Amino acid sequence: MRANETMPALDTLRLFDSCLTLGRIVHSQYPPGLTVDQALELMDRYHIAEALVHAHDARMIYPREQGNRRLLEAVAGQPRLHPVWVIEPPKSPGPDAARALVMKMLDSGIRAARLPMKASPPLPWLWEDLCAALEEHHVPCFLDFGDVSTSGEVSDGDVNGVREIALAHPELPMVLSHLFGGLGVHPAVVPLVRRTPNLYLDITGILEFWREVAAEAGPERVLFATGAPFADPGIFISNVQYERRLDETAKRNISGDNLRRLLEGVR
Amino acid sequence: MSDILRDWTAGLGLPGVLVIDGHIHMGEWRHAATFASLDEAAAESVAALDSCGIDACCVQSGGYMFAGMDYRRGNDFLLAVCRRVPDRLIGFASVNPNDACANILDELKRVYDAGIRAIKLINDYQENYPGDGPNLMAVYEFAARRGMIVFNHSWRRNIIEKISSAFPDTPFILGHYGGGWVDDVLKERPNVYANMWCVAPQGWLDRGIANAGAGKFILGSDGFLNPLSVGIGPVVFATASDADKRLILGLTMARLLEKAGVLPGPLRRKLRENH
Numbered sequence: 179m180r181a182n183e184t185m186p187a188l189d190t191l192r193l194f195d196s197c198l199t200l201g202r203i204v205h206s207q208y209p210p211g212l213t214v215d216q217a218l219e220l221m222d223r224y225h226i227a228e229a230l231v232h233a234h235d236a237r238m239i240y241p242r243e244q245g246n247r248r249l250l251e252a253v254a255g256q257p258r259l260h261p262v263w264v265i266e267p268p269k270s271p272g273p274d275a276a277r278a279l280v281m282k283m284l285d286s287g288i289r290a291a292r293l294p295m296k297a298s299p300p301l302p303w304l305w306e307d308l309c310a311a312l313e314e315h316h317v318p319c320f321l322d323f324g325d326v327s328t329s330g331e332v333s334d335g336d337v338n339g340v341r342e343i344a345l346a347h348p349e350l351p352m353v354l355s356h357l358f359g360g361l362g363v364h365p366a367v368v369p370l371v372r373r374t375p376n377l378y379l380d381i382t383g384i385l386e387f388w389r390e391v392a393a394e395a396g397p398e399r400v401l402f403a404t405g406a407p408f409a410d411p412g413i414f415i416s417n418v419q420y421e422r423r424l425d426e427t428a429k430r431n432i433s434g435d436n437l438r439r440l441l442e443g444v445r
Numbered sequence: 446m447s448d449i450l451r452d453w454t455a456g457l458g459l460p461g462v463l464v465i466d467g468h469i470h471m472g473e474w475r476h477a478a479t480f481a482s483l484d485e486a487a488a489e490s491v492a493a494l495d496s497c498g499i500d501a502c503c504v505q506s507g508g509y510m511f512a513g514m515d516y517r518r519g520n521d522f523l524l525a526v527c528r529r530v531p532d533r534l535i536g537f538a539s540v541n542p543n544d545a546c547a548n549i550l551d552e553l554k555r556v557y558d559a560g561i562r563a564i565k566l567i568n569d570y571q572e573n574y575p576g577d578g579p580n581l582m583a584v585y586e587f588a589a590r591r592g593m594i595v596f597n598h599s600w601r602r603n604i605i606e607k608i609s610s611a612f613p614d615t616p617f618i619l620g621h622y623g624g625g626w627v628d629d630v631l632k633e634r635p636n637v638y639a640n641m642w643c644v645a646p647q648g649w650l651d652r653g654i655a656n657a658g659a660g661k662f663i664l665g666s667d668g669f670l671n672p673l674s675v676g677i678g679p680v681v682f683a684t685a686s687d688a689d690k691r692l693i694l695g696l697t698m699a700r701l702l703e704k705a706g707v708l709p710g711p712l713r714r715k716l717r718e719n720h
Contacts, residue, residue, distance in 0.1 A: 181458025182495040188454040208646045220647070224682060225454060329644075358644075383644065385671040407647040416678030419456065422496040 186426045188419055193226045194434030195411075196320070197328065197355065197382050197403035198259075200252060201234035201245070205326065209407045214252050214259065221258065224404070224411045227434065228258045232292050236264040238326065250286055260441070262320070264292045267308045276307035277314075284315060289444045292320045292355070296330070300339030302346060309343055313350035318440040320380065324356030328382040328405035332357060337366045344374045351376055351440050353401060358383035371395045378436070381414055388432075389421065397428035401437050449690050453681040458498020463695035463712065463719045465501050465702070466494075466673055467596075468620065468640045468665030471534075472507030472522045479507060479669040483522070487529035490669065494533055497673050500695065501533045501712055503596075503702075505565040510539035512571045517552055524559050532709040535702060537565040537596060542580040543572055549580055553587050562707035563594040576604035589615045594705050596640065602626050609634040616701050618663060624649055624656075631657035638701070640665040641693065642676050650679045659689030663698045691719065 198221075203211035211234060212220065221229060231253060236245025246263045253259040263283050268275035283291065291312060298304060300321065312319055321340060323330035332340075332354075344352050354377065357363045363384065371377050372395045381388045382405035392400045402418055404411035418433055452460055471479055471486055480486035494502060504527065509519030516539045527536040538556040540549045553564070564584060568574040574581065576597070588595050589612040596618040600608070609617050613636055619627060622639040630637055631653075639657075641650055642665030653662060666676030680693050699716045702708040708716065 179458065179462070179464060179498045179500050180460035181456070181498040185456035185458075185496075187456050209648055327646075385644070385675050389672075404647075409644055410647050410649060410679045410682075412678030412680075412682035413644065413675045414678075416453070416674040416681070417672055419454075420497055420674035420677075421672065422492070 181420075183422075185420050186429060188225045188415065190426075191419065191430055191433035192435070193224075193402060193415065194437045195221070195226050195229035195404050195406070196353070196380050196401045196437050197405050198229040198231045199234050199237070199407065200231050200249060203234055203407070208327065212407050214256060217259065218256070220406060220411065224415055226404070226411070228260065230262045230290055230437070231259045232262040232264055237292070237294065237322070242266065260290070261288055262290045262292050263288050264294060264322075265308070266294060266298045267304055271307065273307050273310060276311040279308070280311040280315060280317065284317075284444075289441050290318045290320065292322050295321050295323045295336065296325065300336055300343055302339060302342040305343055306346070309347045309350055313347040315445050316349060316351065316443045318351040318353060318437075318444070320353045320355040322355045324382075327408035328356045329358035329408075330356040330383070332364045332367070334366070337364055337370055340377070341370055341374060344377050348376050351378060351443070353378040353380050355380045355403075356382050356405070363387050367391075368394050371399055378440075381417070382409065385413070385417060389423070392424065392428065392432065397424060397431050398436055400432045402433045447681070447687050447690070449687050449694075450681050453677065459677070459681075459694065460498065462498070462691055463699055463715045464499045464677075465503065465664065465695040465698040465712070466499050466666055466668065466676060467503045467618070467663040467698045468642050468676070469502040469504045469668045469673075470507050470670055471504045471526055472509060472519050474508040474670070483525055483529070486526050490526070491530055491533055493669065493673055497677060499673060500715065501535060501709060502668070502673075503535050503537050503563065503698070505537045505596075506539040510541070510565070510567050510570075512541070512543070514541075516541045516544075520552065520556050524556065524561070532711050535563070535707055535709070536561045537563040537594075539565050539567070540584060541571050542566075542568055542574040542578060542584070544580075546580045546583050550583060550587060553584065557591060557593075560707070562592070562702075562705040563596065564588055566595065566597040569598055576600045577607055582608075585612050585615065588612070592705055594618065594701055596620065602630065605630055605637060606634070609637050612636075616704075620665070622653060622662065624653055628653060628656035631661040637661070638663055638697065641679070642667050651684050654683065654685050654689060659685055659692045660697055662693045664694050
C-alpha cells in the first residue's frame with residue numbers, strides 16, 4: 179500500500195557510501211567481491227552517488243601497502259570512487275615515520291584512512307604518533323572493528339581506548355566502524371559519542387542503534403554506509419530513506435553530506 | 446524499471462502492492478522494551494506500518510519467549526495488542542518446549558481458542574531444545590490437526606526434512622534465510638518456506654530466488670527491534686520481476702494466512718484483487 183507520508187526520493191539524498199570493499203573475496207559466506215566496474219554498477223543500481231572504497235587485501239594481508247597500491251591503480255580516473263588506505267602505526271616510534279606515512283597518503287590523493295582496530299587495538303600509546311600526524315591534516319579515520327566482513331564488536335577496553343585517543347586528538351575526526359549490533363551494541367557507545375565531539379558512527383551492520391546516536395548526539399554524527407559486498411545495500415539504504423522521525427535535512431546529512439564535510443576539511 | 450522499485454525509491458511506499466511483514470516482535474526484551482505500554486504498542490505499530498506502506502504484520506513475542514521466562518505472558522501481550530488492531534496485527538504464539546508437555550498444549554489451546562492460528566518457535570534460544578524433541582513433535586501435531594502455521598527461528602536440515610515430511614499439510618517457515626542447504630529444502634518440500642530477514646551479503650536474495658523460486662520467500666524485518674524498511678529494501682532492489690516481488694512482499698504469506706483462517710477481512714479483499 180502507499181505510505182501515509184511521502185519520504186524523500188532516494189536521489190535527493192545524494193548517497194555517499196562510506197564503506198565499500200573492492201577486491202576478490204574467496205569465502206563460502208560471501209559473494210566473490212567487487213571489481214571497479216562491478217562497484218560502479220552496484221552504485222548505479224542502488225542510487226549511490228559516491229563511495230569511499232578500500233581494498234579487501236589491504237584490510238586482511240600484510241604488507242598492507244600492496245593492497246593500498248593496487249587500490250590506487252584500480253580507481254584511477256574514477257571520480258565517484260574515493261580511495262581509502264588501511265594503515266597502522268609505523269614500527270618506528272616518534273613523529274617522523276608517522277608524518278611520512280600520512281604525507282605519502284595525502285600525496286597519493288587519499289583523504290580518509292581505515293585503522294584496523296583488531297590488528298592494532300586502540301591503545302593510546304600505540305596510536306599516539308600516527309593520530310597526531312593524521313590530526314595535523316584533519317584526515318577522517320574509520321576505526322575498523324570488523325572481522326573478515328563488516329561485523330564486529332567492541333570490548334570495555336576498546337571503548338576506553340577510543341575515548342582516550344579521541345580526547346587526546348580533538349581535531350581528528352574518528353568514525354566507529356563495523357559495530358555490528360542486532361540486539362544493541364556496547365552500552366557505552368552512546369555515552370562515549372555524546373562525550374566526544376570528534377567521534378562519529380558509521381551504520382555498517384547497525385540497523386536500529388544509529389537512530390539513538392542521531393537522537394542523542396545529533397544526526398551530524400552518523401555516516402551512511404552499506405558495507406557491500408558483505409551486506410546487502412538495500413537494507414541500509416531503505417533504513418535511512420524510510421526513517422520516520424528524522425527530517426529531510428538530517429537524512430541528507432547522514433546519507434552523504436556529513437562525510438562530504440569531513441573530506442572537505444582535510445588539509 | 447520495476448514499478449515497485451520506482452515507487453519505493455520515490456518515497457511513496459508500495460502503492461498497489463499487498464504487503465505483509467512476516468517477522469515482527471512485540472513486547473518486552475531483556476535489553477529493552479519495544480514499546481512502553483499497550484497503548485503505545487498499538488499506536489506506534491500502526492504508524493510504523495503506515496510509514497512504509499505495509500498492510501499488516503505477523504507479530505511474535507519479545508523477551509518472554511526466551512529460556513527461563515514464562516512464555517504465556519508474552520502471549521498475553523500479543524493477544525491484547527492484536528485485539529486492539531485486528532486488521533493489521535496477526536498473532537503468532539510462542540511456547541517453551543522445556544515446559545511440561547501438558548502446559549504447552551494447554552497454552553496452545555488457550556491461544557487457539559482466542560483466535561491464534563500460527564506458532565513462532567525459537568528453541569535455539571531455549572536451551573537448544575531439539576527441533577524434533579517430543580514436546581516440539583507434540584506442538585507440530587497440535588498445529589497439523591488444526592491447520593496452523595509453524596514458524597521457527599531456525600531448524601537444522603535433518604529436522605526440517607523430517608517434520609515437513611511427517612506433517613505435509615503444515616506450512617513450516619524457516620527464519621533468517623541465509624542460503625546454502627536451505628535452497629535445496631525449499632525446492633524439495635512444498636510445505637517449507639523461508640522468511641528472508643537476515644543481514645546477509647549483497648545479492649543473497651537474488652540467488653535464493655534463482656535457486657528456489659520467489660514463491661518460497663516471505664518478507665520479514667525482525668521489527669520492532671529493527672525498522673521495518675530493512676526487510677523491504679532487499680526485496681524491492683532485487684533483480685526479480687515485479688510479479689516475484691509481489692509474492693515475497695505479501696501474496697505468499699497472505700495465502701498461508703488465508704488457508705489458516707486468520708487473514709484479516711480487508712486483506713482478503715486485497716488478496717483477491719492482487720491474485
